Amino acid sequence: MLVTPLTITIDLIAIACLVIVLRRWSAGRMQWQTTLLWAGLWMAIAIFALFPGLIDALLPLAHMQERLFFALVGSVVLLFILMFSVFGRLDRLQQAQSHMISQIAIREYRMRYGWEPSRKSSADTQNYLNYADSLVWND
């Protein structure tokens, strides 16, 4: 175990962040997958800061000799994975937002001009109108 002012500071930050993550999760503001990811990351940082020797055990697996280099490469790879995940999530959010805005516009149009769903509408049209209703009103 390596106890220096720096490792203590890193551990305090990691514990504080871990608490924040768990509080957000318990308040229902964070999904369990995200909670697991960030809790795991902060715990790993805390453990590696206290026991840097653990990194030495991983060095041969990555064919590296330098602890610092391993940490840097690992961090960059992790950041890329996180960025990829965030961008994917943003795309999905944008997709959902576009669809919802479009369907809200259609619903408002229907209400404003008195277009009620008609039995003569095609099945496809009817499906979309029902879907729009569910999006807008069953949130």
Next chain:
Amino acid sequence: MSTVVTIAAYNEAENIGAVVRGVRELGYRCIVVDDGSVDTTAEIAEANGAEIARHMVNLGQGRAMLTGFQAAMIDPECEFIIGMDGDGQHDPSEIPLFVNALKASDTDVIVGSRLLSENVVHASPVHRLLRPAYNGMISKITGYKISDPLTGYRCFRRRAFERVPEMFQLNIEPQYFTVELFVRLSRAGISVDEIPVHVRARASGTSHKGLFQFGIGILFATFRVLFSSPRS
């Protein structure tokens, strides 16, 4: 059996009034999709007799057109759906040409080609350079012999959309939906033909499409739809 004209408009307060008046004078219903405009586009369009569907924020022309088509299809009597620009470049008096062309044939979609008339002079040099390559690519992919697939002046028979319902669920990069439109129409075996149309210069304002971004976006959309499954 009626015809509904749909217009996607974004900050077109200076042009939309004349366009809507032109459509209404011909006796057609007109739906303007206000795509998150920050000016008085919607108010002016409505004052001139259009019905308004309003996007709360700007989603791009493609998504606005899809919203318009969906709104038009709510009317079960609507058989022909016209899509045209709100910037005044498309002449509303040519709408009957589309409708008559569909009535006189079994074709599902009529595209208004700017290239079959003397409109090429309005295109920029870059447009003139890229357009043949793009048009050739679309023709190769879809099998449609259309000279101007990028035009926004089109007329659809209702059944064209009913046979490609997944088109309305297109939400990623919908501003480039023209590519998807033709690829999906061709996959569904829908017939497409074209007629010549005249294009006028914008009455005022400038286009909101950046040429570089639009070109790259179209290329990406083309590759994406090529690699996507037929019903996705």
